[in-house]
Amino acid sequence: MxxxxxxxxxxxxxxxxxxxxxxxxxxxxxxxxxxxxxxxxxxxxxxxxxxxxxxxxxxxxxxxxxxxxxxxxxxxxxxxxxxxxxxxxxxxxxxxxxxxxxxxxxxxxxxxxxxxxxxxxxxxxxxxxxxxxxxxxxxxxxxxxxxxxxxxxxxxxxxxVFPCAAAAVTEPEDVSSSFNKDYLGFLLGVASMQLAVPVRSAWQAMGLSECGYFVLSVLAAGKHRTLAQINQILSLGEHHFDDAEMDRLVTAGWITVEGEGVSRQFDLTAKGRELTVKLFVQAKSAEQKAIEGLDWDDLALLKGLLQKIIRNTRV
Ligand SMILES: Cc1cc2nc3c(=O)[nH]c(=O)nc-3n(C[C@H](O)[C@H](O)[C@H](O)COP(=O)(O)O)c2cc1C
Missing domain, CATH: 2.30.110.10 (Electron Transport, Fmn-binding Protein; Chain A)
Known part of the structure; x- marks a missing residue:
């Protein structure tokens, strides 16, 4: 104008x-x-x-x-x-x-x-x-x-103030390694894997599978979830649970089930809740370590950008 x-x-x-x-x-x-x-x-x-x-x-x-x-x-x-x-x-x-x-x-x-x-x-x-x-x-x-x-x-x-990325690359880099360093998927993947390592060790030591860990986390955040609701909440990843997997968690005493068929509702047992709290403590301490050196503004910006990427990549 x-x-x-x-x-x-x-x-x-x-x-x-x-x-x-x-x-x-x-x-x-x-x-x-x-x-x-x-x-x-x-x-x-x-x-x-x-x-x-x-x-x-x-x-x-x-x-x-x-x-x-x-x-x-x-x-x-x-x-x-x-x-x-x-x-x-x-x-x-x-x-x-x-x-x-x-x-x-x-x-x-x-x-x-x-x-x-x-x-x-x-x-x-x-x-x-x-x-x-x-x-x-x-x-x-x-x-x-x-x-x-x-x-x-x-x-x-x-x-x-965020400095621009350095423009000049003095030496031609190996294509595959520079792709890795710059590729968003690679960076997000490595960050996510590294962040998950301490928690993974913890749920493995407690005899849980990765699927089981995800289900317990969802049930800790909300009661009376159906299988469809659990899958909807976790639809960001490729984890889709079937009845057999849920039954395994029930048999292990981590969760309870009420109702029949597709309207079956799942909840944490006291044992499941105690385990989930322990895992959250591990996850929070891993998060604290991961955000060392970032202040509140950095973190707010990072979370905002990640939310955008999650929206843009939703299938
Ligand atoms: C980010 C920012 C920049 C400002 N820059 C100026 C400026 O360059 N000159 C100016 O006279 N007032 C500027 N102001 C407004 C004064 O700070 C404001 O009017 C203040 O109330 C003046 O106080 P006083 O009346 O006690 O002198 C700015 C305010 C903000 C928030």
Missing amino acids: SQSNVAIDSRQFRNALGAFATGVTIVTTQDAEGRDVGLTASSFNSVSLEPPMVLWSLTKTSGSLPAFMEGEYFAVHVLAADQQSMSDRFSKRGIDKFEGLALERGAGDIPLLGDCSARFQCRTSYRYEGGDHIIFVGEVIAFDHWAHPPLAFHGGKYAK
Whole structure:
């Protein structure tokens, strides 16, 4: 969609600007009375390396404007991926944004926040009018940089940064091995098999078959299941159970059966439930190990993507 500059719709303009992905910063200073002042700003940018200079812009309606107009120093904190709540806090008006925060002090006694990805202390060099904003250009007099992944902002939403896969492969790879490394089915298969190993050892040691393990898991999640319902729930895999297999589980004392024919309903016995709980504990501890190094956002993304793949591959 194109818009001419004679009649620009401000919402659409804002949406178009949102296509530009940025980081998120908190800019702080101190007002003339010595009160700490700060706000969330994504308008931060680098300007010059020599001398080192940065800029950001502040809306003229901001309550923080007088402090930044008068203050000689400001600090820009590039937020880390886990600092979304800090961004939310500093984008609110009329609250004590600094309450309870552990602060350091920088040039001119300005408040400095911690746990961010980078922090720049600046002396204000220029202030420019820019429409409904004031543009602040500052010379960097000190900075810190930590290896925390940054928080991103895109299309009006917080985001995380995922590096693109490396483009260049320097040496031609053996076709079969590169197929394996890249093939989604291979990756999902290996991950799934490795995740299942500790649980498989556990159900084997308890004298259960793989089919039996699946049936017990389904019955642990819901009572009075018929064979058709069990097969429907497990239809993601190629495991389809027949009456003979269910009878084996009944004979072993893991499950009970009520009714006749296709309306037969199955439930866990106390022995079956006790066994299933033990297996779930094993499965949960295997899962914990598998997700080591992933944070909550990574996990939510991973699960969302896997759900899409499950939907797309449903037969
Ligand atoms: C992700 C994000 C980015 C923002 N970027 C800016 C910005 O660059 N400049 C600005 O003036 N306000 C920006 N804001 C809005 C201010 O943080 C918000 O108006 C805040 O309430 C101002 O506080 P104050 O009135 O106490 O100064 C942003 C808000 C968010 C959530």
